Amino acid sequence: MTGTSTTTDMSTTLAGVRFPNPVFTASGCAAAGQELQQFFDVASLGGVVTKSIMLAARSGRATPRMAETPSGMLNSIGLQGPGIDAFLEKDLAWLHGKGARAVVSIAGGSVEDYATLASRLRGHDGIAMVEVNISCPNVESRGEVFACDPRAASAVVSAVRKNVAPGIPVFAKLSPDVTDIALIARSCVDAGADGLSLINTLLGMVIDTDTMRPKLAGVTGGLSGPAIRPVAVRCTWQVHQALPDVPILGMGGIRTGLDALELLLAGASAVSVGTTVFNDPTAPVRILRELQQALADRGIERLSDVVGLAHRPLDPPQPTVPTGPIGDLLPEEVEA
Amino acid sequence: MTGTSTTTDMSTTLAGVRFPNPVFTASGCAAAGQELQQFFDVASLGGVVTKSIMLAARSGRATPRMAETPSGMLNSIGLQGPGIDAFLEKDLAWLHGKGARAVVSIAGGSVEDYATLASRLRGHDGIAMVEVNISCPNVESRGEVFACDPRAASAVVSAVRKNVAPGIPVFAKLSPDVTDIALIARSCVDAGADGLSLINTLLGMVIDTDTMRPKLAGVTGGLSGPAIRPVAVRCTWQVHQALPDVPILGMGGIRTGLDALELLLAGASAVSVGTTVFNDPTAPVRILRELQQALADRGIERLSDVVGLAHRPLDPPQPTVPTGPIGDLLPEEVEA
Amino acid sequence: MPLQVQGEVLSIRRVGAYQAMTVVAPGIPELTRPGHFVALAVGGPESSMLLRRSFAVYDVKDRGVYGGTVEFVFAVHGKGTEWLSRRQPRDPIDIVGPLGKPFRLPKTAVNATLVGGGYGSAPLLPLATVLRERGCRVDVVLGAGSADRLFGQLEAKRMSDSIAITTDDGTAGTRGRVSDVLPGVLDKAKTDVVYACGPMPMLRAVSDLCAERGIPCQVAVEEAMACGIGVCMTCVLPVIGEDGLTRMVRSCVEGPVFLGDRVRWDDVGTVPADAVGAPRS
Amino acid sequence: MPLQVQGEVLSIRRVGAYQAMTVVAPGIPELTRPGHFVALAVGGPESSMLLRRSFAVYDVKDRGVYGGTVEFVFAVHGKGTEWLSRRQPRDPIDIVGPLGKPFRLPKTAVNATLVGGGYGSAPLLPLATVLRERGCRVDVVLGAGSADRLFGQLEAKRMSDSIAITTDDGTAGTRGRVSDVLPGVLDKAKTDVVYACGPMPMLRAVSDLCAERGIPCQVAVEEAMACGIGVCMTCVLPVIGEDGLTRMVRSCVEGPVFLGDRVRWDDVGTVPADAVGAPRS
């Protein structure tokens, strides 16, 4: 059955904030929306997650900053950006003017940095949500990445939550490069995170076999793209299983509407499209369209009905070819 | 300059044991060599790493046991195998008879299991090396994987080292799914590991968007193939940097001779070819040939000269197009 | 003894809902017997698809103008077969084969009934030829979802003593399943042995019918395979051995042809508790 | 305002060591100016290559029999260009363009010297046409490693007041680099403005020569790009702004054409310590 795409309610709610649909951009893969506006209206997306912004202007790392890898890429941009003040004045204001829902991603080198950034956001219109990029080296702790240590992660999240206006959800963005991601997730939630963004890039490296040296000037870089999707699905699954009531913004290698559906089924309430934008600048709207069609084909009436659906227990037997609305198959305990 | 492929000395030494060349199979991707012998002589490889063997016969997990992913695959075989006795009698004897160098991979559910396995190997001919697959759930510790806990890893390695005949190197095979792989590496080496095998698969998952359930019967599986190569290179780089004197058997997504070279440059002294064999059953010999040509093209006289070469300091400036033997560019501190 | 050959597409043609592709693959035809399969690399040198796709061999020619050729019939299912369907004559293609164990042939001239579901008839047609050469009576039952999903109907008719057709939607032959008409055929043909290839539920139904009647039956199964050559252990199913013990056996090397009554149909997709090495619990 | 178009290969032809490909891409020609580039997705739907490949536009036709077309010239370098070189007419191809900032044109009829290295001449030829239309004197210097790596020599000759050729190996023109002959051309042609496209070391040499003589010069750089549209920040190089401050600017949207004296050539591949936002240390 190929249902008409108008039947599914695509809206999603993240920690009390309603978004018209679940397809967002990913931080660092859409700048602050202006460039993508040339290809489609960014206000038509669920939200625009902006490039992680720091307190001061930042030049980023030396080039080469990227390497293509099988079904993926490495990047080591080093958080180049204009600093929070210029961002709020120019980029956020632009997004707000266009009617887009901005998810502001912030990054810092110390708990203090994050706290200051969070407080600077106060009083600015157009912020739908705050994403805390904790995959940054902690300058006060021998450069250990916040996201790799439950205590450091928790300190950052709690500082941000205290300073961000109540009512604006704070999502902590986790790194997959940890032994136990559910542990980090739990400590972020305990520290006040309203939700979790999963996953940031995996640490990777490419060596140039001509120069026989690392290809990236920064030696290591972040691996993204379809190559990492199975890791993203697994992390989303594990965290949703451990914390079924915590909303997740899922990402990692989403290229099609069915990839987005996979993340939703694993437990994400919305998804971010990152690297795929480089391959296909109109991908976010295409993915939204494909997802909508996929849900209609499956007789799903509300997007929220598929969130975490892959966790449902095996009995009663599932329909292999679903023929009607799946809503009533939902077991009680699945978050909807 | 395209040198003749006969000029490079391809031999490599792992913890005192000399292998004629650095290309091995990967555990679980070549069974025990018999099937590949139909395509090429397995004795022509550096070594044949056998499927991890347990004490008793084991049925493995339910099917589906695999899913294809972008530039990779997931597997959840569950260590199906005939048990150590049948293995030694049949598989090891066959390999020995063919003149192949067997690297026997062992796996267990407890420290005791590993110790027993190691002692059973005593007195059997044809074992060039032992690889300890510690990416197994520890049945005595709520199923936590040995490779994820430095203490558990260390206990296994020390039990194996004590029981394996001296002179046969013991390599611990590490999982990349940890916060700090160098830490695990160090605890294995401190416990007596003569070298390290890097990397095992990444934990991943695929959800079937038709059934809207996990695709694998075992829910999660191990991600392998070119998709993970950047992670393998990074892990090899990090461990070689932390422990420059410890030999590494590198693996993860090697598909071509240049991929093998990448791992060698990062610090591996030999490499295993895994998933690529499924795509191309003659891959190990092709990769060996391509590697040999690549080294000749670069004027490398001894394979050992490239091991860890990407770590050399930037000065003196490196030749972008190498024109002569690179041996004399080697800084003193690089392991050769 | 399989070969890996850098072959070349000779032709590709549409046959109903399927595609039939012929690949120049010198060396493979000579070794191939009915029931063997081949595995093709898909997507070209920069493909994101690592795993080979497996297809039962339909026809081989030892030597054509271009060297030996292998033909198989496939349905477009996902990304790999979609890629295959877009190949053109002369495109290069990497092929490994013959793989697996073929159908075992009767030593004497018996009455054989061949049951094919969808493209599952492809390996049965060359089998029919061999059986006829041996003086066997050959009866054929073909079933599919719809008429366009029947393969080799005319050819089967030509080389068989009788043919029965079923389709789920009634667009050809009897509306229904092969298992609806099979009992009648078995009786009428005085069948001594059954060969079947098709979807798992069909193979199971055929095996059950044969078991009831005590007719030996060989089935060619289709399990997801990562390597196709026996090194990965992904393609297993529970099969009862000569010693009466159930083992998880590799369908790529110990199959794809199994004796129907040896497959634990109820337990496919699980590890039966009494299988060798099954988890104790 | 770039467009993303599901285009189609119209033709592909060998030109010396290069390939020239024409793609039907309605809408893009109208917007394209000399110096713009396009970015193509490579490897097909199941490609393991995610990133687009960028090429300077050589020629556009607003409307042909097939709709507007875009032509570019490329060298086979790695996997993506290798795939491109195997395309056939009518193959589908996804193209985004025009991208970047084109060459800025002089308001008056000045003397322009165009310096191209290898395939770098491709965007200079349409530029020459436009300059001639504006009454400019156009002198051309082309250089390459060898004769087969010169592109557009005849065309350049036809549309220029003078042409000088250099090759590293002496297989055409003067043996040597463009920078060896450029000073003579600049003097003879009384050059007011220089446009250059080619490898980075050449651009740097040209910029230095122009700076010495106080001649304004525009260079089209080639930095590795992940997105080509300004969202990823991979393609940066240190450029001095109007305010005298050095910033790491995106060559895909603020370039690829820069004023030669604004690029910090010594510091390309690094972040100069005085760049805005550089790490304090």
Ligand SMILES: Cc1cc2nc3c(=O)[nH]c(=O)nc-3n(C[C@H](O)[C@H](O)[C@H](O)COP(=O)(O)OP(=O)(O)OC[C@H]3O[C@@H](n4cnc5c(N)ncnc54)[C@H](O)[C@@H]3O)c2cc1C
């Ligand atoms: C021994 C054997 C013989 C076969 N003979 C034929 C034949 O003659 N004609 C024909 O049309 N098909 C045949 N199949 C099934 C055919 O291999 C699959 O349809 C095909 O692999 C699907 O690939 P895809 O890329 O289109 O699908 P995808 O779903 O993209 O494939 C993803 C992965 O799953 C595997 N896979 C998916 N479906 C199947 C399946 N049904 N069986 C096995 N693996 C699967 C693929 O090989 C691949 O590794 C046979 C399978 C086996 C094992």
Ligand SMILES: Cc1cc2nc3c(=O)[nH]c(=O)nc-3n(C[C@H](O)[C@H](O)[C@H](O)COP(=O)(O)OP(=O)(O)OC[C@H]3O[C@@H](n4cnc5c(N)ncnc54)[C@H](O)[C@@H]3O)c2cc1C
């Ligand atoms: C603005 C611009 C205009 C260009 N114009 C032309 C042109 O007209 N003709 C031409 O032949 N080439 C041109 N190039 C270079 C061309 O983009 C590369 O040669 C091509 O991307 C190499 O791809 P590959 O797959 O063959 O190589 P691979 O090495 O496999 O590519 C791997 C990755 O590195 C990138 N990359 C590799 N080399 C370069 C390079 N030199 N510049 C930028 N990215 C690179 C690729 O885009 C890809 O993302 C241009 C580049 C840029 C940035």
Ligand SMILES: Cc1cc2nc3c(=O)[nH]c(=O)nc-3n(C[C@H](O)[C@H](O)[C@H](O)COP(=O)(O)O)c2cc1C
């Ligand atoms: C070029 C690039 C820049 C990125 N910059 C950021 C960033 O600034 N902040 C952040 O939280 N994540 C950043 N990411 C990570 C992505 O937001 C995303 O988590 C990751 O790439 C996985 O998703 P994908 O596979 O869809 O790209 C960046 C990724 C890429 C490729």
Ligand SMILES: Cc1cc2nc3c(=O)[nH]c(=O)nc-3n(C[C@H](O)[C@H](O)[C@H](O)COP(=O)(O)O)c2cc1C
């Ligand atoms: C099907 C399959 C089975 C595997 N079985 C084992 C195993 O038994 N023991 C082990 O240590 N590693 C096993 N591995 C992991 C590989 O040895 C290797 O570490 C990993 O796949 C990465 O290398 P690759 O990308 O070249 O495959 C297996 C991998 C695959 C794909």
Ligand code: FES
């Ligand atoms: S498919 Fe690998 S063992 Fe059968």
Ligand code: FES
């Ligand atoms: S290539 Fe992405 S910003 Fe320039």
